Amino acid sequence: MIQRVQSIFLFLVAVSMGLTLSLELWQQVGAEAGESFSLTALFLEKYNSAGEVIQSDSKWYIAALASFIGFLAIISIFQFRNRGRQMMLNMINSLFMVGLVATVFLTTNGINSELGLSDNGQYKIGFWAILVAMVFNMLANRFIRKDEALVRSVDRIR
Template identity: 70%
Template sequence: MIQRVQTIFLFLVVIAMGITVGLPIWEQVTTDSTWSLSAFALIHVDAAGQEIESVSKWYIAALAAFAGLLALISIFQYRNRGKQMMINMVNSLLMVALVVTVFLTTNGINEDIASSVAGTYKLGFWAILVAMVCNMLANRFIRKDEALVRSVDRIR
């Protein structure tokens, strides 16, 4: 039954991971340059707008894409709620790893440039946190469905 409420939350996880891949995650503006982190690259731009350096961060995009794919796979596992919950738990761990990766990357950049300001997290980062909450809510409703099925089986 795809028309359950947890399907909506899992679909929101897919959308949030798409936002993470497509939009900027973090930005650090200093007096003479700007550092911008997206899911694919870290770009260093000077005050004139010329790109100084670009470093690939493909692993952030890979983690986000895999988390979105797991949520999509989980949507179609509605007949096996145990497997669906397991996939969502693995997805939760994957999203925590994604947040930790982004956090460590941004802190490393701040240490390298010796900035006193931490930078600003953009919509791509906040989408990861929204996805984590939606994944948690989906698991909660899957557990509710499982409890309902077990209670009906006891009555028979």
């Protein structure tokens, strides 16, 4: 049924991915001549000291990964009749989340290495929402396994 605890956790995964898409992921302040960088799911923007955008690069693949993860979580909610498939979708979703974290991390490290800065910048709420989504996904898998064990124990009694 849709009103199970794991469905709530899967919905929270989708909400967390929505936060990742809408909020800032990373910010680097203190580059040369007062310039700063900001990474969102769609763009990497370079700002001058007055706060105006100097350069903007598309990072569409981060938004595509986050959207796919949220969409897969929504699909997984409606797979409640087949708990095995639901667990498989959540495992695949976990792999994509790890890939998303690695992509953001490698993107930010690439920027820092180009600039030659020792400071790694600040990871913002959008980045931490990915990690929160990973925790929600693990909790959903735990409750799905718990349901599966309960169904198997009831079948054994019959």
